[in-house]
Amino acid sequence: MLKRFLAVSMIFVFCVSLLIGCGQNPDVSKQATNPDAAATAAGTQNNSTAEKVTVRMSNWLETEESTKEIFKKLMDDFMAANGNIKVETVGVPFAQYKDQVLIACSSGNPADVIMGNSQMMVAFNGAKSLEPLEKLIKTETISDFYENNLAGTTFDGKVMALPWAPHPNAMFWNKDLFKQAGLDPEKAPATWEEMVAAAAKIAALGKDKDGNQIYGIGYANSKESHAGTVFIGLMYAFGGKFQDESGKITFDSTATKDAMQYLRDLAAKNIMPTGVEQKSVRSLFASGRLGICFDGDMGRGTFRSISGKGAEFDKSMGVAIIPANKTGRSETVYTEHQLGIAAESKNKEAAAALIEYLVGKEAMLNYHKAYGTLSARKSIAALPEMNEDDYMKVFNKQSETASPLPANNPMFDKACLEIIKGVERVTMNNDDIPTVVGDVQKKIEELYK
Template identity: 35%
Template sequence: MNMKKTVYVTLSAVLLTGALTACGASTENDTPSKASATSGAKGSEPIKLTFASWSISEAATKGALEEMVKNYEAKNTNVKIEFVGIPFADIKQQTFVMASTGNAPDIIQTFPAWFGSYAASDIITPLDDLMGKAYVDDLMPSFKEDFSYNGKLMGVPWAPTPYILYYNKEIFKKAGLPDKAPATVEELLKAAKAISSLKTDSGQKIYGFGEPTDKLAINGEIAMRNLYSFGGSILDKEGKVNANTPEMVNTLSYYKGLVKDGIGPSGAKLKDLRNLFSIGQLGMYVDGNYGKAVFRNLSGKGAEFDKVWGAAPIPAGVSGKSVSIGEAHGLVVSADSKHKQAAADFIKYLTDKEAISIYHQKNDVISARKSLSSMFTESDFDKVLMQQMNNIQPLPKNHPGMEQAYIDIADALLKVSTDTATPEKAAQELDAKLKTSLK
């Protein structure tokens, strides 16, 4: 499949012109020697690497990225890193536009829900040889699989996080519950039921537990956690789509029950749940490690709000074990890059001890590298994250249609939570859609 020269070239001239202006560094005509392609070679010819990122445009992460780059450039004086800030919602589209004319950034930040579009295209390059066997073998298997395609490592997991449970201690106390996270799904639903009978001091409803069900790809990705918890998958043992199963029906029934029983809101986005949790209208929800920074901001209480919430591993499902998914921002090297090895070396730095230490200090980021896992044991929050990291399952194998498949899953969630389809009907319809999306 050649995704580089097709649909994206038809996008507006304004978008294309802006993208090319931002990323002119990738049009260099020089072919570097072996020495100049290695970023650590001080005194060799200058190298400019363009790095397309949404994190550099966000206040919460901008400072950490700038500090990492400053440190890297100080040690590698022949390398200059130039950020290309693109919003999260636009980065996939814009980088494909850039690639359609041979002007893709050297390094691109990407995301699991739509990584399959990159992996199956010709705009990025395999990383096994560029990163080296020792580095590739050091990646945690689940995250390595999430960024592989047809047996090749196509992206590097960066800023990984498992999904964990957050609970509001003040709401638990108000509901007469112990200051202890539920250990099983049954305990979670029981606690959520008690919480959902409460109201705020101003008379607003307090939900017990929320799941995101709006029709977005990320919500379909998050739903894999619940499907795994019920012992299911969207693929059979031969790798073929099989979503019309009792496990899928049970998963959809679970989503339906949250709304029907008044436990959770209908059609919520993840940002809605974060806001409700931060203002005391949601007792529990599941999110990544970035919840901490979000709560501090949305609550208006800063670090003081840390006293209000607790974190715990995902409650055990039918298997009796805590099962979650991991999510990581990905870093890829474009096929257009004239400095692929230098780009890979910079990615190594971004995922090495010094850079991850900076990122962890500012944003609670952890690592997908096995050799660095012992770094994250300072706080109780770190310990919960690392405990869950040992109990995650990889997402379905990357496929060009995986983003649409996640949207199809989210659509099924929305239908059952809004009572426009039964779980049985939604599972049947989803199976048919996935057989088209993932054919």
């Protein structure tokens, strides 16, 4: 009875939030133009005599200090350009977002436009809460996305969401530590072998002036599911795959064992810190105690903030494409924001118009200017405004070879936790690698059943 009461209470709270979510700004006077936006539901755009269509959009952007202003601007600009569509937003904090959206969908009261990320969207699709988009979104819009990005929103051959704000991981290096280790601080490692050799030289520095250990290279390798996704990217670099085309789990492979051995060797030689989450890796890099790390396009802003140096930290930081390893190409994974339409939406065409706008040129340029956001659309990613400096050029280039996380099963997050438990066994307990990899394979198969 208690569980049922709590569930009903959560649904009530979320439904109330749908009614009080942010709406349009009545003071907006700027009329935005957007050639990519779809026509409104009844073709009544800018017809003041037509009845307004209300579209609700769930999101976490308006609940976060860093993104709430740009999100509001995007909504206001859309409504200014689409006079017969009113947008009501439903802001839910990120930590509760996935569960609250699933509750809203199961109660028959979902938002029309559903924001998510790779791990969330697979759960929404698994709950049959999403509408296929091929008949709602323009063909030329869908075909403009990079194939590797679109693969992450395609389930059973149907496009169930559109990529929005991708975050591919690239390689960062600390120029100060490179210089101290006798390396060229302005030259990134061009090959996998050069990267490992540079990391070893930096680790050989030992400790800094305050007695803190200096490490050569860092990967998140503990506790959190994100660390599991980091290992998947590393496994790809060694030529492995999480699953084959039929969906069969293929974690137990020579490539996976090679990737595990690689991490064990780094840990054993004290080149890599163990038992660290991504936030710890970032702190080590920003404090000048880590030579090489891997992070998304938001890394620049993150490192500026953590270091306390602001833009001054840019002088100590380089960024480059991740060197190729066994496959001969730069292998990495990406996370991203995604946009879908609720299967139970009563205003699917108007919802599609909002999504077309958000992934379109005008909105993406504004989002990029405010937050450095990338676009997964080929035509937009190539624009000069999206490549204003070497930093952004690197991430737009890295996007071309970044692979989607294999998050096609609602149990993917738990699978990532099993992976990282395996990494901990190898790097911290020195367990037998083939045994560990086999155990993780079995755990994932059990979860996926």
